[in-house]
Amino acid sequence: MVEVKADYISTENNGTPVVILKQKEGDPIRRLLLWIGEAEANAIKSYLDEMHFPRPMTHDLIKNIIDTLSTTVNAVYITKIEKSTFYAKLSLKTDTQEIAIDSRPSDAIAVAIRFNAPIFVDEGVLEEHGFLEEEKKDG
């Protein structure tokens, strides 16, 4: 597993939002582009941009519920890609246990950043789908 950080949110030419994950350490630094939904893009972008809303957004509610359950997010793992769909796991930790919950990467990332939890990508996924900054990603 390779640690990455949510670098920024952008949109493709067709208007689809994307999140760019950037390898945290190493040389060269690889990036991974994930197509995500608009609501999840907003949930990530607003948090990265430190925007504040008067009402809790859906991922804020998830954070509040995780807090209430006396657990915390200790990591997110982007584990595989199947038929162009990325799979992730949201790892939750209590004093006694650690449980990974199936999630879309976008939701997992939106929740993880609210806990300052690290995001990891499977080496094979990054190897196959990652790109270098100077490369033009064609999908």
Added chain:
Amino acid sequence: MVEVNIEFVTIDRNTRTPLVVLKEKEGESKRILLIWIGESEAWAIENQLKQIPPQRPITHDLLKSVIDTFSGKVDSVCITSIEESTFYAEVTLDLNGKKYELDSRPSDAIALAVRCEVPIFVEEKVIEENGFLEAEVKKEKTSQRDAKDILENLDDDIAKHYTV
């Protein structure tokens, strides 16, 4: 508090905003409450009501998974107040017998309630002040000044249910 059902989710043609229509569950003249919500939350409610299984868990499915994983239980949700045209809601979470009330937008609370199959309540004051009677709408004698205007501008979906 009065219990409500979700009548349907539609689009307000005038504002192009999704809208959830709640209707009082019991009582002789059932009152209606309209709440404008976000697109993704409307979709999350609609998909669950229509039992369309998502290929991947969507955000509110993840929320339910988190609660289930830690043996939490959603008791109910309640639309508690309205301030400056914004509705407020609470999710009541039961954790080993202890109750927690979490601040939420009504849309998220409703999307969670339909997944957990728990009742949706509205504070009496909220429905008293912002609801309107189905019968009155049908007779075009609505007591709420804006109700008729709102319904007239709704999508055809709603027109099937009300004569306005």
